[in-house]
Each structure stands twice: as C-alpha cells, then as structure tokens.
Amino acid sequence: MYAYDHFDRQLVSQRVAQFRDQTQRYLAGKITDEQFLPLRLQNGLYIQRLAPMLRIAVPYGTLNAEQLRKLASITRKYDKGYAHISTRQNVQLNWPKLEEVPDILEELAEVEMHAVQTSGNCIRNVTADQFSGVAADEVEDARAYCEIIRQWSTFHPEFAFLPRKFKIAVCGSESDRAAVMVHDIGLQIVKDAAGNTAFKVIVGGGLGRTPVIGSVINEALEPKHLLTYLEAILRVYNQLGRRDNKFKARIKILVRAMGAEAFKADVEKEWAHIKDGALSLTDEEISRAQSFFQPPAYESLPQQDMQALALENADFARWLQHNTHAHKVAGYRIVTLALKTTGVAPGDVTAEQLEVIADLGERYGFGEIRSTHQQNIVLPDVRQQDLFALWKELVELEVAAPVVGTLNDIICCPGGDFCSLANAKSIPIAEAIQRRFEDLDYVYDLGEVELNISGCMNACGHHHIGNIGILGVDKKGQEFYQVSLGGSQGLDASIGKILGPSFAQDEVPNVIEKVLETFVSLRQPEERFLDTFRRVGMDPFKERAYA
Amino acid sequence: MPKIIKDLNVVEDSWQVWRDTENLPTTGGVIVPLSLWQAHKDALLALGGIAVFLASDQSPKLLGADINSFALIAVDFPKFADGRGFSYGRELREQHGFNGELRAIGDFMRDQLYFLKRCGFNSFALQSDELDEALASFNDFSDAYQPSIDQSLPIFRRR
Ligand code: HEM
Ligand code: SF4
Numbered sequence: 001m002y003a004y005d006h007f008d009r010q011l012v013s014q015r016v017a018q019f020r021d022q023t024q025r026y027l028a029g030k031i032t033d034e035q036f037l038p039l040r041l042q043n044g045l046y047i048q049r050l051a052p053m054l055r056i057a058v059p060y061g062t063l064n065a066e067q068l069r070k071l072a073s074i075t076r077k078y079d080k081g082y083a084h085i086s087t088r089q090n091v092q093l094n095w096p097k098l099e100e101v102p103d104i105l106e107e108l109a110e111v112e113m114h115a116v117q118t119s120g121n122c123i124r125n126v127t128a129d130q131f132s133g134v135a136a137d138e139v140e141d142a143r144a145y146c147e148i149i150r151q152w153s154t155f156h157p158e159f160a161f162l163p164r165k166f167k168i169a170v171c172g173s174e175s176d177r178a179a180v181m182v183h184d185i186g187l188q189i190v191k192d193a194a195g196n197t198a199f200k201v202i203v204g205g206g207l208g209r210t211p212v213i214g215s216v217i218n219e220a221l222e223p224k225h226l227l228t229y230l231e232a233i234l235r236v237y238n239q240l241g242r243r244d245n246k247f248k249a250r251i252k253i254l255v256r257a258m259g260a261e262a263f264k265a266d267v268e269k270e271w272a273h274i275k276d277g278a279l280s281l282t283d284e285e286i287s288r289a290q291s292f293f294q295p296p297a298y299e300s301l302p303q304q305d306m307q308a309l310a311l312e313n314a315d316f317a318r319w320l321q322h323n324t325h326a327h328k329v330a331g332y333r334i335v336t337l338a339l340k341t342t343g344v345a346p347g348d349v350t351a352e353q354l355e356v357i358a359d360l361g362e363r364y365g366f367g368e369i370r371s372t373h374q375q376n377i378v379l380p381d382v383r384q385q386d387l388f389a390l391w392k393e394l395v396e397l398e399v400a401a402p403v404v405g406t407l408n409d410i411i412c413c414p415g416g417d418f419c420s421l422a423n424a425k426s427i428p429i430a431e432a433i434q435r436r437f438e439d440l441d442y443v444y445d446l447g448e449v450e451l452n453i454s455g456c457m458n459a460c461g462h463h464h465i466g467n468i469g470i471l472g473v474d475k476k477g478q479e480f481y482q483v484s485l486g487g488s489q490g491l492d493a494s495i496g497k498i499l500g501p502s503f504a505q506d507e508v509p510n511v512i513e514k515v516l517e518t519f520v521s522l523r524q525p526e527e528r529f530l531d532t533f534r535r536v537g538m539d540p541f542k543e544r545a546y547a
Numbered sequence: 548m549p550k551i552i553k554d555l556n557v558v559e560d561s562w563q564v565w566r567d568t569e570n571l572p573t574t575g576g577v578i579v580p581l582s583l584w585q586a587h588k589d590a591l592l593a594l595g596g597i598a599v600f601l602a603s604d605q606s607p608k609l610l611g612a613d614i615n616s617f618a619l620i621a622v623d624f625p626k627f628a629d630g631r632g633f634s635y636g637r638e639l640r641e642q643h644g645f646n647g648e649l650r651a652i653g654d655f656m657r658d659q660l661y662f663l664k665r666c667g668f669n670s671f672a673l674q675s676d677e678l679d680e681a682l683a684s685f686n687d688f689s690d691a692y693q694p695s696i697d698q699s700l701p702i703f704r705r706r
Contacts, residue, residue: 007702011688018687022658030677035656038628121628151692151702157665158637158695161630238634239606273642278694278701285703 001062001368002147002292004112011155012109015116019043020102027099042122042160044115045101053418054093054101055118056108058371060128060146060170061089065367068358070111072351078104083354085339085347087411087462088167089127089371090118094418116154121162123153123234127169129177130372133293134334134380136326140189140197142172144289145226148281152227159234163241164249166234167206179373181205181213181493182465184251185233188491192220199226203233203263204255207459211495212252215260217267224281225271231279232271236263296366296381301331304384316391318440319402324387333384335364337377337399338409342434345427346412347375349399356397364390373462374411376404407449407516408434411462415455415472416479422455424472424479429453429508436509446516449529450489465489467529468515469496470508481508485515485541486533500542511545518544550678552660553648553670555685557678562598562619564652564672578621578652581605584613600652603631607639614643622668624653633666640667640696657681661688667696 004012019039026036044055056071071091075083078100084092096104108114118125126149133141149168153159159166171178172189180186186202198220205214221229233251240258242248255263310317325334337357339347349357361369361379364386370378377399382390394400403409410433413419415426430453437443452466456473463469469484480502487496503511518541523532533541548559565577571587572579575596584591584599591597600621601607607614614620620639622632632651639645650670651663657675661684675681694701 005706007690007706011690011692014688031656031658035627035658039658121630148703154692155662155688156693157662157691158633159630160662161628161633161659235634239631243603243629243631278699278704282703288703288706 001064001143002059002289008112008151009109012112012114012116013106015043015114015155016102016105016109019105023098023102038120038161040101041120042117043101043105044118045096045098046119047420051095052098052101054096054104054115055086056091056093056113056115057118057125058089058091058113059150060126060132060143061130061371061373062143063369063371065358065361065369067111067113068354068361068369070107070113072354072358074104074107075351075354082348082350084345084414085349085371085375085377087347087373087375087413087460088125089130089373090125091371094414119165121164121166122160123156123162123166123168126150126153127167127178127183127373129171129173130370130378131177131325131334131380132172133295134327134329134332135173135177136328137175138173138328139191140172141290141293142170142178142187142189143293144286145187145189145199145223146170147289147292148226148285149230152230152279156234159238162234162238163243164246164251166237166251168230176489176491176493179462179465179489179493181491182207182211182462182489183214185230186214187226190220197223199223201229201233204252204260205493206250206252207462207464208250209247209457209459210250210252211459211464212256213493213495214252215255215263217260217264223286224283225275226281227279228274228277229267229271231274232267235270236266240266295329296368298329298332298381299383301383301385303330309384309387312388315395315402316388318444319391319394319400320387322402322406322444323400323404324382327381329381331384333382333387335379335382335387335390335394336372336404337379337394337397338401338404339376339399340401340403340409340434341398342401342408342438343431345414345417346410346430349377353397353399356393357399360390360393374404374409376409402440403443405448406443407437407446407451407468408443409450410434411450411452411466413454413461415453415461419455419460421458422472423457423474424455424481424505426453426455426461426470426472429470429472429481429505432505432509433512436513446519447526447528449516450487451512452487462489463487464495465493466496467533468512473502475502479505481505483508483511483515483545485538486530488530497538499538499545501546514544514547515541549672551650551670551672552678552682555682557682560670560672562650564600564621578619578650581609585609588613600650601632601635603629607635607643607645610643614639614645615647617645617647619648619650619670620645621650621652621672624651624655627654627656627659633662636663636666636668637696657684660684661686665691665695665697
C-alpha cells in the first residue's frame with residue numbers, strides 16, 4: 001500500500017496544526033459558527049443529533065494492521081469503544097468531543113491517516129473496488145490511480161468551496177464494485193484495442209433526492225491526461241454549478257440541465273488550456289504510484305477444489321460459498337468479514353474486533369485489510385489451505401455470518417438513532433428484517449438480493465440502487481417507510497421504482513416477505529431478483545404487497 | 548486610511564469599492580462593478596484610476612480585451628462559501644496573463660488566504676481587525692501537491 005514520504009507527512013501534520021488553531025480560535029469566539037462549519041467539515045467533523053461525528057478517511061478502502069490497532073485505541077480513548085464502516089469505505093466515530101478532535105487527528109497522523117475532505121463541499125475521499133489488486137476479473141489495479149487522484153485533490157486550492165460535495169469512484173474490474181455510474185465522476189478502467197490502459201469517464205451520476213445514472217463523456221481517456229481532465233471537469237462545475245439551491249447544486253443537475261454533450265464541449269474547451277501542461281502525468285509518476293501496489297510475496301500454491309474444501313463442515317461450506325471470492329493468484333481466496341450480525345448496526349465494529357482483525361490480517365495475509373462500501377471488511381490474501389482455520393476464528397469473533405451478497409447483507413445508514421436529518425430510524429428496520437429472515441436456507445434460495453436502507457432522502461444508505469430499497473419518510477409526524485424495487489449498482493445501474501404508498505414500521509418485514517414471495521413464485525430457475533423484476537415489472541409485486 | 552493585506556504585508560490602501568451599478572462615481576481611485584464599466588467606459592476612464600470587480604457570477608471572459616488595461620482587478624466573494632472566485636483568479640493569471648494586482652473583496656475569511664494566494668490573488672481586503680494575526684494563515688502549508696500560480700510544478704515533478 002502507499003507509504004508517505006516526508007512531504008506527505010509534513011502536509012498532514014501541518015493540517016493537524018491548522019485545525020488545532022482553527023478549533024482554538026472557534027472556542028475563543030474568533031470564528032463564527034457559520035465560518036467554522038466548512039472548516040470542521042473539511043476535517044470530517046459533523047455535528048449530529050447526539051454528539052459530533054468524526055469521519056476518518058480510508059483512501060480507496062485500504063488499511064493496514066497498524067492503522068486498525070490505532071483506530072481501536074482511539075475509539076477506546078476518545079469514544080465508546082467501537083467504530084462504524086460507512087458506505088464510502090470510511091470509518092466513523094459517533095461520540096468524539098470537539099475539543100479532542102485535534103488530538104485524535106494528531107494520533108491518526110502517526111499512522112498516516114487523516115480526516116481530510118471527508119465531508120464538506122469539496123472533493124471527497126476517492127473510493128474504489130474493495131477487491132482492487134486481487135480480483136480475478138480485474139482489468140487493472142485501480143489503487144495507483146486512486147492515490148494519484150487523492151494527492152491531486154488533497155488541499156486543491158481551487159476546489160475547496162464547490163457548489164456541493166464531489167465524489168469520485170474508480171473501478172478496475174469488469175464487474176463494477178465501486179458504483180461508478182452513481183458518482184459525480186466515475187472512472188472505469190478499460191483496455192483499448194491495442195491493449196493500452198484508458199479510462200471511461202462517467203459524470204453526473206448521483207443518489208440523494210434526485211437519483212441519476214451518470215453519462216459517459218469520454219470513452220477512453222489516456223492515463224497521462226487523467227488529472228488535467230478531472231481538473232477541467234471540476235473547473236466547469238465550480239463556475240457553472242448552481243449555488244442558489246443546495247438541492248440542485250450537485251454536478252448531476254448541471255449535466256442534466258446543459259445536456260451531456262454541451263457539458264463535454266465546455267470541459268474540452270477548458271481542457272485545451274491545460275491538457276499538456278505541468279499537471280499531465282508522467283510515466284515516472286504512474287510507475288512510482290504503481291510501485292506501492294505491487295503484488296506481495298505470494299507463495300506458489302496449487303489451486304484447491306472449492307467443492308472438496310467445503311466437505312469439511314456444512315456451516316463452513318455456506319460461509320465459503322458466500323463470504324469468499326475468487327483471487328487472481330492460484331491457491332488464494334479473498335475473504336469478506338460480514339459486519340452484519342443481527343442486533344448490531346450494520347457496519348459497526350468494536351475495538352476488540354478491530355484488534356483481532358488486525359492480527360488476522362497479519363497471520364492470514366500480508367497485513368492488508370480493506371473496508372467495503374457494503375460496510376464490511378475484507379482480508380484480501382488468504383491461502384485456501386488456511387480458510388477453515390480462519391473461519392473458526394471469525395465465528396468466534398462474530399464476523400462470520402454467511403450472508404455476503406444475500407438479503408441479509410443489508411446496507412444501512414445511521415438513521416434516526418444518530419442523525420439529525422433523519423425522517424425515520426433505519427437500524428431497527430435492518431434488525432427486524434434480519435430477524436424475519438433468519439432461515440438462511442430460504443435466504444440462499446433467493447440468491448443475490450441487495451437490500452439498502454436510508455433514513456431520509458439524502459440516501460446515505462444508497463436505497464435507490466438496492467434491488468430492494470427502503471426509505472424513511474415523515475407522514476404527519478410518524479415514521480413511515482417507502483419501498484422501491486429494481487435498483488442496481490452495477491455497470492447496468494438502475495434507479496429503483498417506488499412500490500406504492502409507504503408503510504408503518506411494523507409492516508415493513510411483512511411487505512418485504514410478500515415482495516420476496518412474489519419473486520419466488522414468478523422466478524425462472526436460477527434467475528436473480530433483479531432480472532425477474534426487470535422481466536415482469538412492478539405490477540405483480542404491487543398487487544401482492546397491497547392485497 | 549483602511550488597511551488591507553498586500554503582497555504578504557499589512558498596508559494602508561486608498562482604493563474604494565463602488566457597488567452602485569447605476570450611478571457613476573465622481574472621482575477616480577474606485578473599483579467599479581463590471582456592468583458599470585461596460586456601460587460607461589469613456590466616462591470612467593476620464594476619472595482616472597479605475598479598476599473593476601467581478602461579481603461571483605461574472606467570468607473573467609466578460610472583460611474581453613480590456614483585461615490587461617487594468618492595474619487592479621478585484622473578485623467579489625458575496626459569501627465565503629461561494630468558491631467561483633478561486634477559478635476566476637487562476638483563469639485571469641493563467642489564461643489571460645493578467646499581471647496586475649488581483650484583489651479579493653467581500654465576505655471571504657482568513658482561513659481561505661492560503662488557497663486564494665495559490666489561485667493568484669495578491670491583495671486581500673479582509674474584513675477583520677486582526678490583519679497582523681491573519682498573516683500567519685499564509686503559512687498554513689509549506690508546499691502543495693498541485694501546480695498553481697505560486698508553484699508551477701506539481702509535487703510529482705519535484706519529488
Ligand atoms: C449521521 C450524520 C450524517 C449526516 C448529517 C449525513 C448527511 C448527508 C447529506 C445531507 C447527504 C446528501 C447530500 C447531497 O445529496 O448532496 C448525504 C449523502 C450521503 N451520505 Fe450521509 N450523512 C450522515 C451519515 C452518513 C453515514 C454514516 C454514511 C455511511 C454509512 C453516509 C453516507 C453517505 C453517502 C454515501 C451519501 C451520498 C449519496 C449521494 O451520492 O448522493 N452518511 N449525507
Ligand atoms: S440518509 Fe438521512 S438519515 Fe440516513 S444518515 Fe443520511 S442524512 Fe441521516
């Protein structure tokens with residue numbers, strides 16, 4: 001993974017000193033609340049319902065064991081002994097004290113971490129496929145480019161006060177695990193006819209109150225032009241994005257209003273000024289970035305037959321099938337630790353778990369750990385021969401629920417339990433659904449179903465792109481839930497359609513059950529929920545749900 | 548005389564910002580709105596000592612060929628959160644070759660000075676009575692990843 005040099009280290013520590021000074025001036029009454037707002041947001045500090053919330057950056061979801069241990073110790077010292085993995089691969093603390101945030105940032109800097117630009121109207125932490133570098137279906141490792149983008153966007157002088165927040169995601173494999181179609185900019189790595197690397201550039205996707213699938217404005221951008229092209233897009237957006245209405249300020253609204261072609265024409269005009277300037281990437285810089293993401297010292301191992309491994313034990317077999325993925329190196333497997341234990345908020349992880357996971361990352365791999373936008377944790381390099389032993393330890397740690405990719409792998413925002421913007425609670429809904437569908441054989445028979453929950457239309461839980469989406473709404477002061485069907489996040493992304501009038505909290509598990517029964521009755525053999533929905537449409541689901 | 552920050556020093560300054568978009572000023576030494584300038588170039592030139600300011604929705608492109616006739620161009624920040632002026636600063640310096648004084652006016656804050664300077668601004672009518680203290684913010688960072696006005700090479704070409 002990337003390692004700081006003296007330059008990166010100096011910048012991060014200067015940032016800590018800057019924020020310490022700003023916090024002191026704020027506490028001394030020399031900075032107004034309004035002025036302090038963007039300053040604290042750009043250091044990850046929200047003020048939410050019960051306490052401040054600190055969002056710590058995990059650039060493209062990559063962590064090492066030392067960082068995990070530091071996070072564990074920070075949650076004990078400054079918080080309540082647990083952390084939360086967010087849907088943008090970051091780590092959140094729910095209970096820090098404002099005055100102590102500079103100290104937390106200083107401790108984070110010791111392990112090359114920070115909270116820079118994890119919030120606010122700036123370029124946010126760049127996200128990537130959590131299986132980058134190890135996925136069997138990878139075209140090219142996205143991480144080197146993510147690091148290049150991270151550096152360019154960090155403290156970018158021109159783009160710290162954009163009309164609205166700006167999120168970039170990069171995916172380097174054939175199946176999209178980074179949701180590139182629903183980001184402000186999505187970059188999909190492709191190979192041209194001659195086998196050269198290029199980026200498909202998608203702009204203007206997004207969720208929130210106006211969900212939009214992005215538009216491709218460049219089919220194949222050469223890597224050397226990556227930063228100049230991004231800079232041109234941001235410059236057009238910074239000048240033309242709406243600032244009169246925060247709900248219309250995202251780039252998706254601008255691209256829709258101008259039309260993708262006209263937007264592209266403006267970008268290319270701006271790009272012409274800087275295209276071959278100092279910001280053009282050099283081959284040396286790309287190689288330097290790639291040098292940090294070279295494959296670790298894999299052993300040469302025989303590829304073992306998964307069927308044979310599964311004979312070990314039936315519970316293990318289920319886990320093996322759902323929570324591990326194909327690795328590009330023979331004899332290895334990617335393992336996902338499900339932070340989806342029923343009764344615990346999806347994505348929550350305790351300090352003890354973090355420490356054990358750090359150890360496991362070292363014992364069963366090369367010390368690297370990933371966070372995912374499905375709010376899980378990944379050990380990327382596990383030898384197949386170690387899977388059974390690892391599984392036993394994960395069961396002990398309560399992170400082995402064999403539900404990855406199933407209905408019970410719910411994505412869920414903090415909702416009304418924590419967030420002041422919420423219309424309704426979301427965590428208890430996740431729990432009620434997990435309890436209703438405890439019969440895993442039924443869940444497995446359903447196959448791949450993504451269920452996402454947001455507590456309001458800000459869509460932090462990505463409900464629009466869940467195959468089943470649940471949205472908290474306010475109905476005359478009561479918490480109600482709107483259900484949508486048919487959303488998906490892949491390269492054929494789609495926005496879910498609303499089933500009909502919303503439901504009271506205690507009705508939600510029943511409704512989900514009816515939706516699933518409808519699916520089962522109409523399904524063709526092996527068909528995914530999404531495909532059945534696309535084939536038969538909304539009507540049969542609607543009839544059943546409101547019968 | 549009011550004080551401003553110019554070229555990293557606190558100095559006295561006599562320029563006046565004239566926000567009236569209909570009536571003309573009666574003396575020179577004023578920074579006028581772009582629209583007033585466009586409508587009354589000759590009358591304003593006759594006053595001598597005229598500068599213009601761009602509102603946050605006025606791109607430098609609207610200045611056309613006049614850009615390099617000014618000794619001073621100002622960019623107005625109606626709210627500190629309105630960051631369009633950062634792009635205008637770079638455009639004036641990088642695309643139009645403006646070498647005169649580039650001034651930030653309006654509601655920007657001390658904690659934006661470092662980025663404003665990087666975007667080509669060299670004078671700052673900062674609304675604060677602690678201008679000397681504010682100078683410290685120019686040193687928030689000692690270097691930067693990106694190329695901009697104060698450093699033409701990105702860090703990756705210098706590492
Ligand atoms: C508890 C405090 C939180 C607050 C006040 C908050 C607020 C918001 C707001 C206002 C938006 C919409 C912005 C827009 O559409 O421009 C948003 C979007 C988003 N939030 Fe949160 N959020 C919170 C927590 C979280 C958490 C814990 C996560 C991750 C689990 C998260 C992930 C996201 C994501 C991924 C989006 C993006 C949706 C999009 O791209 O439009 N947020 N949040
Ligand atoms: S979706 Fe709404 S309720 Fe949930 S975290 Fe985001 S802002 Fe809060």
